[in-house]
Amino acid sequence: MATEFHNLQELRHSASLANKVFLQRDYSEGTTCRFQTKFPSELESRIERTLFEDTVKTLNNYYAEAEKMGGQSYLEGCLACATAYLIFLCMETRYEKVLKKIGRYIQEQNEKIYAPRGLLITDPIERGMRVIEISIYEDRGSSGSCSGSSSTSGSSAR
Amino acid sequence: MPNSVGKRFKPTKYIPVSTAATFLVGSTTLFFVFTCPWLTNTISPAVPLYNGVVFLFVLANFSMATFMDPGVFPKADEDEDKDDDFRAPLYKNVEIKGIQVRMKWCATCHFYRPPRCSHCSVCDNCVEDFDHHCPWVNNCIGRRNYRYFFLFLLSLSIHMVGVFSFGLLFVLHHMEQLGTLHTTVTLVVMCIAGLFFIPVMGLTGFHMVLVARGRTTNEQVTGKFRGGVNPFTRGCCGNIKYVLCAPLVPRYNGVDPRKKPPVSIQPPFIRPDLSDRQISIKVSNNGIHTSILRSKSKISLDGLAVDDKGLDTQPPLPPKADRYNQLKSQLKSQLTSLSSKTHPSTPAMYKYRPSFSTVPKVHYHAAGEKIVMPDDHRKASAILEEGRCHVDYRSEPNLDLPDYRNAPLHRSFQSSPLQLDSYPINSSSLSLKQAHQRRDKGQLPVLQPETVTSTPYKSVFSPLSNRNSSLSYDSLLNPSISPATAAECIAHPGMPSMGSHSPYLPTKMCHVRGPEPQIQRQQVPPSFSPVGMGMSRGRQSPQDRDLSPVRYDNLSKTIMASIQERKEMEEREKLQLLHHGGCSQAQSYAQAQDSGMFDSSGGYGLPPSACYPDSPRDPSSRGPTPPAYGGSRDNLMGVVSYGPRTPVLRSSGGSSLARAPRTSSSSLHTDSSMQGGRVPEPPCRSPPHQPHHSPAMPQSPSYTHKKLSFIHALERTDSPRLGGPREAMMQSKVNGQTDCHLGPNRSSAQGTTLSPSRHSNVKKVTGVGGTTYEISV
Numbered sequence: 001m002a003t004e005f006h007n008l009q010e011l012r013h014s015a016s017l018a019n020k021v022f023l024q025r026d027y028s029e030g031t032t033c034r035f036q037t038k039f040p041s042e043l044e045s046r047i048e049r050t051l052f053e054d055t056v057k058t059l060n061n062y063y064a065e066a067e068k069m070g071g072q073s074y075l076e077g078c079l080a081c082a083t084a085y086l087i088f089l090c091m092e093t094r095y096e097k098v099l100k101k102i103g104r105y106i107q108e109q110n111e112k113i114y115a116p117r118g119l120l121i122t123d124p125i126e127r128g129m130r131v132i133e134i135s136i137y138e139d140r141g142s143s144g145s146c147s148g149s150s151s152t153s154g155s156s157a158r
Numbered sequence: 159m160p161n162s163v164g165k166r167f168k169p170t171k172y173i174p175v176s177t178a179a180t181f182l183v184g185s186t187t188l189f190f191v192f193t194c195p196w197l198t199n200t201i202s203p204a205v206p207l208y209n210g211v212v213f214l215f216v217l218a219n220f221s222m223a224t225f226m227d228p229g230v231f232p233k234a235d236e237d238e239d240k241d242d243d244f245r246a247p248l249y250k251n252v253e254i255k256g257i258q259v260r261m262k263w264c265a266t267c268h269f270y271r272p273p274r275c276s277h278c279s280v281c282d283n284c285v286e287d288f289d290h291h292c293p294w295v296n297n298c299i300g301r302r303n304y305r306y307f308f309l310f311l312l313s314l315s316i317h318m319v320g321v322f323s324f325g326l327l328f329v330l331h332h333m334e335q336l337g338t339l340h341t342t343v344t345l346v347v348m349c350i351a352g353l354f355f356i357p358v359m360g361l362t363g364f365h366m367v368l369v370a371r372g373r374t375t376n377e378q379v380t381g382k383f384r385g386g387v388n389p390f391t392r393g394c395c396g397n398i399k400y401v402l403c404a405p406l407v408p409r410y411n412g413v414d415p416r417k418k419p420p421v422s423i424q425p426p427f428i429r430p431d432l433s434d435r436q437i438s439i440k441v442s443n444n445g446i447h448t449s450i451l452r453s454k455s456k457i458s459l460d461g462l463a464v465d466d467k468g469l470d471t472q473p474p475l476p477p478k479a480d481r482y483n484q485l486k487s488q489l490k491s492q493l494t495s496l497s498s499k500t501h502p503s504t505p506a507m508y509k510y511r512p513s514f515s516t517v518p519k520v521h522y523h524a525a526g527e528k529i530v531m532p533d534d535h536r537k538a539s540a541i542l543e544e545g546r547c548h549v550d551y552r553s554e555p556n557l558d559l560p561d562y563r564n565a566p567l568h569r570s571f572q573s574s575p576l577q578l579d580s581y582p583i584n585s586s587s588l589s590l591k592q593a594h595q596r597r598d599k600g601q602l603p604v605l606q607p608e609t610v611t612s613t614p615y616k617s618v619f620s621p622l623s624n625r626n627s628s629l630s631y632d633s634l635l636n637p638s639i640s641p642a643t644a645a646e647c648i649a650h651p652g653m654p655s656m657g658s659h660s661p662y663l664p665t666k667m668c669h670v671r672g673p674e675p676q677i678q679r680q681q682v683p684p685s686f687s688p689v690g691m692g693m694s695r696g697r698q699s700p701q702d703r704d705l706s707p708v709r710y711d712n713l714s715k716t717i718m719a720s721i722q723e724r725k726e727m728e729e730r731e732k733l734q735l736l737h738h739g740g741c742s743q744a745q746s747y748a749q750a751q752d753s754g755m756f757d758s759s760g761g762y763g764l765p766p767s768a769c770y771p772d773s774p775r776d777p778s779s780r781g782p783t784p785p786a787y788g789g790s791r792d793n794l795m796g797v798v799s800y801g802p803r804t805p806v807l808r809s810s811g812g813s814s815l816a817r818a819p820r821t822s823s824s825s826l827h828t829d830s831s832m833q834g835g836r837v838p839e840p841p842c843r844s845p846p847h848q849p850h851h852s853p854a855m856p857q858s859p860s861y862t863h864k865k866l867s868f869i870h871a872l873e874r875t876d877s878p879r880l881g882g883p884r885e886a887m888m889q890s891k892v893n894g895q896t897d898c899h900l901g902p903n904r905s906s907a908q909g910t911t912l913s914p915s916r917h918s919n920v921k922k923v924t925g926v927g928g929t930t931y932e933i934s935v
Contacts (some may be wrong), residue, residue: 015423015424015425015427020237020238022238025272027252027253027254027259027272027273028253028254028255029254029255030254030255030389030390031254031272031273031274031287031390045429045430046427046429046430047430048430066405067404067405067407068405069399069400069403069404069405073403073404073405074402074403076405076406077305077402077403077406080406081215081218081309084214084215084217084218085218085221085222085306088406093405093406093408094405095405095406095407095408096408099408107419107421110421111421115421115422115423115424116427116428117427117428117429117430118423118425118427120421120423125408125410126232126410127232127234127238127410128230128231128232128286128410128411129410130231130234130269130272131238133237133238137423137425137427139425139426139427140425
């Protein structure tokens with residue numbers, strides 16, 4: 001909508017993307033999905049270390065939960081086999097459920113913590129789970145009103 | 159079938175998959191049509207059923223293997239590879255379970271390939287857990303579809319075996335009718351099955367081994383783990399389980415930037431609280447740079463400081479007075495002294511504070527000079543945190559008030575709570591320190607203001623504080639010092655040595671206290687405010703230095719004195735180190751102890767030794783209050799600037815004071831002005847005052863600090879010495895104090911001359927005597 005675009009433009013004027021920080025995967029324990037919790041220096045002045053670490057640790061926990069090879073994943077596999085995998089057409093796997101949870105969590109974190117600090121976290125699934133991308137915005141002055149779509153989604157687009 | 163827009167239609171790549179599909183479906187269909195009816199009739203209807211199920215399974219897996227995204231990584235944004243593209247090394251090593259694995263840079267996808275990832279030239283994608291590109295399914299086999307591929311192979315093998323067996327059975331029963339249609343077809347099917355049997359079974363067996371070993375085809379074929387260890391293996395059973403039971407990972411590539419509500423980013427942006435961060439304050443006292451890292455806990459110091467008990471003018475602190483009380487009293491005394499000397503109100507004290515404060519919070523600094531110690535220490539921390547206060551330290555105009563130092567110091571003792579309230583205890587400590595420093599510097603009167611809280615001490619200390627740096631000062635002060643102070647001074651010297659009863663009293667205070675009745679040492683007449691009673695006491699004993707003109711009479715002397723102090727401090731450190739074990743005890747001890755004891759415990763102890771030539775400050779005094787000391791130490795570190803003589807004291811005292819109010823008394827002592835929190839330390843802290851004391855004081859830490867400060871700080875000619883010993887003390891204290899929170903400070907205190915690099919924002923404040931404090935936030 002025109003309004004949205006307008007807002008977005010205003011948003012751009014008011015806060016522009018300054019930098020991006022990429023949190024790499026932590027492969028020390030194999031290929032299970034974990035992200036490094038090392039606090040990047042670019043965020044030193046932008047966010048408290050504890051908040052950041054909490055976020056990353058929570059994400060790591062979510063991913064660990066998603067990749068857990070327990071009874072549920074086995075049953076899912078058996079059921080899928082039995083139904084010639086047609087079950088995937090109607091049912092959502094556990095992993096997908098957790099990913100949705102992660103998406104919601106990231107959204108919530110963005111809204112509550114990161115956006116007020118001029119940061120934005122991109123869901124790692126959009127990057128192939130290789131990195132967590134955190135976009136750093138700078139205040140460029142005049143504040144636009146707005147609610148434009150997050151630039152990350154824009155930026156995530158390639 | 160065109161695959162995707164933009165891609166050229168290459169029919170050739172579809173030949174294998176088409177062939178495979180054709181053979182599979184065709185053969186099976188023929189089998190079902192021609193062979194199964196007879197089998198059903200002859201054997202049982204279960205045969206076609208079984209074959210049907212197996213065939214269904216084969217088809218399903220085949221479809222999944224063919225059409226499922228294997229785990230393709232989306233190509234990286236330009237932003238991501240911005241840094242990597244040009245100067246990226248080709249390989250990046252990562253350690254997985256202790257084994258170095260190499261990640262290669264993918265020029266097409268613009269990222270370093272995660273472990274086990276490989277780029278498929280056919281698909282032109284990086285695939286996660288890349289196994290191989292299978293032409294028969296025309297798809298890469300990767301993480302997501304490996305299981306289906308494997309099951310496809312398994313089921314196909316089973317299917318082929320089944321078809322071949324039943325066909326054979328049919329043929330054997332129809333040997334005489336080989337020319338009939340059914341038989342012919344069955345024979346053809348058998349031939350196809352037989353033909354593909356070897357490759358398929360071979361491949362199945364191969365993958366069964368791979369699964370058991372936890373390797374991919376790519377790894378096996380390229381020999382990555384030949385003779386080596388596979389970091390990705392989970393054990394045989396674990397690997398099998400992983401292949402068969404792992405959850406299905408959703409695809410990466412087709413993910414839309416999910417339609418989620420956009421998040422608006424609008425300035426103003428919240429920035430993290432600086433106060434939350436550790437603020438390291440480096441106070442270069444006399445060129446001694448000690449940085450004290452203060453965490454929020456500093457504030458606690460404040461609490462410890464003045465506010466409580468209010469600074470009643472030097473209530474005589476019983477030897478066992480609780481540190482806290484002592485501290486408070488000290489503060490008050492300091493304040494009073496400060497106030498009295500400078501102005502009736504705080505302002506003066508503040509003014510001078512900076513000079514004093516140049517020494518890192520170590521209130522210790524000059525035990526004598528700034529009585530602020532324990533309280534100050536806390537306050538110092540608090541002050542530091544606020545920034546303002548610190549500034550006071552630093553900026554202390556120490557020089558301005560030459561008289562102040564003397565006078566107020568002495569006076570402050572008895573005075574009513576001076577601006578103590580105004581400055582939080584810290585200020586008092588600061589003032590003390592400053593006072594001391596000043597004195598060291600050059601008879602800076604400023605000292606007093608600094609130790610707002612410890613004003614009373616200050617006065618006392620002034621003569622006494624000479625311990626560290628104040629020695630010289632003492633001499634200088636002496637004339638100006640009231641007789642009481644002088645007496646105190648004298649008395650104080652002994653203070654440091656003894657763990658003055660008032661642990662709070664900074665070492666300086668100990669000296670100062672000398673005169674105070676509280677002083678255990680009793681050497682010094684308790685004319686001084688009891689606040690630092692303990693401290694003073696401790697100090698007093700060793701303080702004979704009160705008139706050691708030696709040190710700080712003039713700069714040259716101060717230099718010499720500082721050198722002496724340093725030496726003493728070193729000695730003390732050693733002693734303290736020995737006593738450190740007792741530090742924790744000392745803290746508690748410190749409480750009971752008078753300031754004198756603090757020497758050991760905190761800066762208090764130190765200063766006396768440091769400041770006062772009277773080495774009688776036996777290390778034991780320090781010992782008892784190591785705990786306090788430790789805390790103060792930290793403070794001291796910061797405050798080292800205490801003065802040439804007792805720079806350490808200050809810091810140590812302060813730190814210790816800041817740390818643990820527990821030994822309120824001790825904290826008070828310790829130069830506690832510095833510590834504010836750590837009570838016990840005080841005595842140690844005040845090494846600055848007495849170079850001599852340092853050795854005497856068991857608490858070497860402060861001395862250590864002092865020494866360090868001394869070394870570093872040579873900014874102030876006179877103060878350096880104090881700083882040195884003080885630092886030494888602080889350090890020693892740190893070491894000794896088990897619960898020194900100095901941890902972070904310690905490093906700083908340890909003679910880090912201004913570690914500006916430590917923090918991003920470093921504020922430098924120059925105090926009297928050239929001491930520069932750096933506060934980094």
